Amino acid sequence: MIEMTKRIRDLEVSEHLRTLTHERFGTRGRFTLLERASGIGASKWKNFYYKKQEATTEMIAFWIEKYPEDESFLMTGKIPPRKDGYPFGTIPPHVRQTETISDRLNWVIVEWTSPRGAALFEYLEERSKHQIAAEEWKKTVLGEQAPTAAMVEIVCKARPYFAAWITCGSEIDSYDQVDPTCTRSIKTWRSNLLKQLMSAPSEDPEK
Incomplete structure (x- = not known):
């Protein structure tokens, strides 16, 4: 039961990370950009994105280090509420x-x-x-x-x-x-x- 719960959680985190890679790195040149930003090979990102493998610990650690404001969504799927009346087009700077x-x-x-x-x-x-x-x-x-x-x-x-x-x-x-x-x-x-x-x-x- 514990192993199944962990497996489901890993799958969910992987889906969240796929969403974030699309939002942050767009479409063209995505995997090359990810390699340059993370030091993780483009082929690994490509295999991950197309669901040939799940997110590795290395990928998750990179993302949280690079984009700490994404950690809540990455790990839970929940987006932190914006501050009331925050007037700008993205969340407050971390x-x-x-x-x-x-x-x-x-x-x-x-x-x-x-x-x-x-x-x-x-x-x-x-x-x-x-x-x-x-x-x-x-x-x-x-x-x-x-x-x-x-x-x-x-x-x-x-x-x-x-x-x-x-x-x-x-x-x-x-x-x-x-x-x-x-x-x-x-x-x-x-x-x-x-x-x-x-x-x-x-x-x-x-x-």
């Missing part, structure tokens, strides 16, 4: 996503963009007007190199209210900037944003 400028930049890229995997890197290349190759974006997102100043500039232009947080990583007091980890900062930012909207002159329908 502590490891705030340690370096690379971590913060990557969180904002996820908050900003919808493509995943190879499509994400191509999208970022397009947003840079082909000044920064998809391969360079790939290296940065996968943590193989630090972002360049040009990369930071592009992401900050797309999400200007995160610019100070990306570059400084500290609580933000400026009225037009926000620290997505800080409830007080978010509240202040939203309040100031509302004031701006309320004070903006309405368009004259006759013009």
Whole structure:
């Protein structure tokens, strides 16, 4: 009975991990990207994804280390509730996503963009007007190199209210900037944003 329960749990964790690999790494180039990110061979990820084997301890350990915010869903299938009123397009940054400028930049890229995997890197290349190759974006997102100043500039232009947080990583007091980890900062930012909207002159329908 205990062995059967463990087997069912392993199957469930494997299905959760397949879902996460699709969401995080997209379709094209998925297994190569997974190999680069994890050090686990692409063939192993491919066999796992197509259900020729279940998730290994090594795969699970990598995922939890790389994406600690996914641990609850991976292990239980339950998604932690979003904080009430959290205004951004993804869950609040985990502590490891705030340690370096690379971590913060990557969180904002996820908050900003919808493509995943190879499509994400191509999208970022397009947003840079082909000044920064998809391969360079790939290296940065996968943590193989630090972002360049040009990369930071592009992401900050797309999400200007995160610019100070990306570059400084500290609580933000400026009225037009926000620290997505800080409830007080978010509240202040939203309040100031509302004031701006309320004070903006309405368009004259006759013009």
